[in-house]
Amino acid sequence: MQTNIKVEVKNLTKSFGDLLVLDDISFNVTSGEFLCIVGPTGCGKTTFLNSLTKLYSITKGSILVNNEPVNLKKHNIAYIFQENSTFPWLTVEQNVSFGLDIKKVPKDKKKENIKEVLDIVGLYAFRKYYPVQLSASMVQRVSIARAFATKPELLLMDEPYGQLDIELRYKLEDELIRLWKKTNTTVLFITHNIEEAVYLGDRILVLSNKPTKVKESIDNHIPRPRSIVSPEFVKLRNRVTELIKWW
Amino acid sequence: MSKNENKGPKKKSKKYILISIASVFLFLFIWWLYTDVFKAVPANALPSPIKVISTFFIKFVETKPEGATMLQHIFSSLQTTLTGYAIGVAVGVPLGICMGWFDKFDMFVRPIFDLLRPIPGIAWIPVMIVFFGIGLMSKAMVIFMTALIACVVNSYSGTKQTLNVHLWVGRTFGASNLEMLFRIAIPSAMPLILTGLRVALAASWSALVAAELLASNRGLGFMIQQCRVIGRPDVIIAGMITIGGVGALLTYLLKLLEKLLLKGRKNI
Numbered sequence: 023m024q025t026n027i028k029v030e031v032k033n034l035t036k037s038f039g040d041l042l043v044l045d046d047i048s049f050n051v052t053s054g055e056f057l058c059i060v061g062p063t064g065c066g067k068t069t070f071l072n073s074l075t076k077l078y079s080i081t082k083g084s085i086l087v088n089n090e091p092v093n094l095k096k097h098n099i100a101y102i103f104q105e106n107s108t109f110p111w112l113t114v115e116q117n118v119s120f121g122l123d124i125k126k127v128p129k130d131k132k133k134e135n136i137k138e139v140l141d142i143v144g145l146y147a148f149r150k151y152y153p154v155q156l157s158a159s160m161v162q163r164v165s166i167a168r169a170f171a172t173k174p175e176l177l178l179m180d181e182p183y184g185q186l187d188i189e190l191r192y193k194l195e196d197e198l199i200r201l202w203k204k205t206n207t208t209v210l211f212i213t214h215n216i217e218e219a220v221y222l223g224d225r226i227l228v229l230s231n232k233p234t235k236v237k238e239s240i241d242n243h244i245p246r247p248r249s250i251v252s253p254e255f256v257k258l259r260n261r262v263t264e265l266i267k268w269w
Numbered sequence: 270m271s272k273n274e275n276k277g278p279k280k281k282s283k284k285y286i287l288i289s290i291a292s293v294f295l296f297l298f299i300w301w302l303y304t305d306v307f308k309a310v311p312a313n314a315l316p317s318p319i320k321v322i323s324t325f326f327i328k329f330v331e332t333k334p335e336g337a338t339m340l341q342h343i344f345s346s347l348q349t350t351l352t353g354y355a356i357g358v359a360v361g362v363p364l365g366i367c368m369g370w371f372d373k374f375d376m377f378v379r380p381i382f383d384l385l386r387p388i389p390g391i392a393w394i395p396v397m398i399v400f401f402g403i404g405l406m407s408k409a410m411v412i413f414m415t416a417l418i419a420c421v422v423n424s425y426s427g428t429k430q431t432l433n434v435h436l437w438v439g440r441t442f443g444a445s446n447l448e449m450l451f452r453i454a455i456p457s458a459m460p461l462i463l464t465g466l467r468v469a470l471a472a473s474w475s476a477l478v479a480a481e482l483l484a485s486n487r488g489l490g491f492m493i494q495q496c497r498v499i500g501r502p503d504v505i506i507a508g509m510i511t512i513g514g515v516g517a518l519l520t521y522l523l524k525l526l527e528k529l530l531l532k533g534r535k536n537i
Contacts, residue, residue: 099442099443107437111457111531124444124452168438
């Protein structure tokens, strides 16, 4: 079991001045796992991811990836943000190529990866377009393609579908599952949408209100593809809802 | 997608160009009425538009009264302006970007820059004469100071306005600080940098007349000054129109460059 751990979060504490946001959080993520993190709005989910990637400094505790402190140059991590993070001055193709350029991937390999991910997200025909010429969902798919193109060992997603309507969300969620299965990436998916968490995750980590602690970790063994109206799905969704209730 | 969207406004603008042309003609017509028909002002104060237009064309071949043709003046003025402007851009843009990106460098340079910033370009004339004498260099340096400020200010704010989420993307992919500067901050600052170039060019061209008040024997500013002394308002006005026209042309050329460099961005 020990060798299989991808991410180890130990006693993670983060405060901004006097405001304690993350309070002594500990959990592990297994390699290849799809972990959904849910919690009430404003509970510090984003702060957690930003601490993991060192965009914020940690107040106390540690986050280990492959048993060592996070090193963004060494560990292959990709992050998909809630807001549009595509570069407006680059075409779809150039955007997807960005991570590969930074990581100095050889040209042939780069071309191959770009073609592969663009095919999966259905944007190959639009590879010469600029983000401003695309719809919101297409732009988010560019971000997803950019992240997967580097074949990350760890993929962080911060409410990537928060801005999209239901139909598109279903579509992109299935797309994500397809990509995840194909690449064996470990995914940390943050959302406040309980249904989404139950639909996607192998495991659901429920966080409490601020100061945030881990309330419960729930394994999700519902076979895929999942149906959102099956009794077991509804049961699990209700259970998570009970845990999270902030109203 | 946007290809079709672009067609509409373009067609429209062609149609409305007539309105703009009409405004110019109306202006000339009123001017003509005022000077030639009603003779409301003496010709040595405000010459008629016909006189000004004919002087404008005559000046392209005639060196009289001040000693050079219009093209020679334009060339001389452009040389002065573009020399100062080019140095201003070459120094100002990198300086602004560095101030925007490296905090310590910003702290180091800022006190001096804040002191220089409010000084208008023409206030540099006396000191530049002392430093560089009365050649091309002193005038170019006045223009340099003018262009520098606009370039620094715009490049600085462009770099500062880089979106955090863009930087985070670079950071999580493991980009170094310099990679983030060249691949993210500078491209994202490009629209404002180019605005800076345009503002700087317009300001440089305007500072020209003032710079040419320095003893000179060529240039549009010189031509206007000379003809004020010898009482030739038609040449003065023809010179002013030329200054306006060349300025507009320069701005237009930079606009084209902007369009070329900012492919894919909004609002162009």
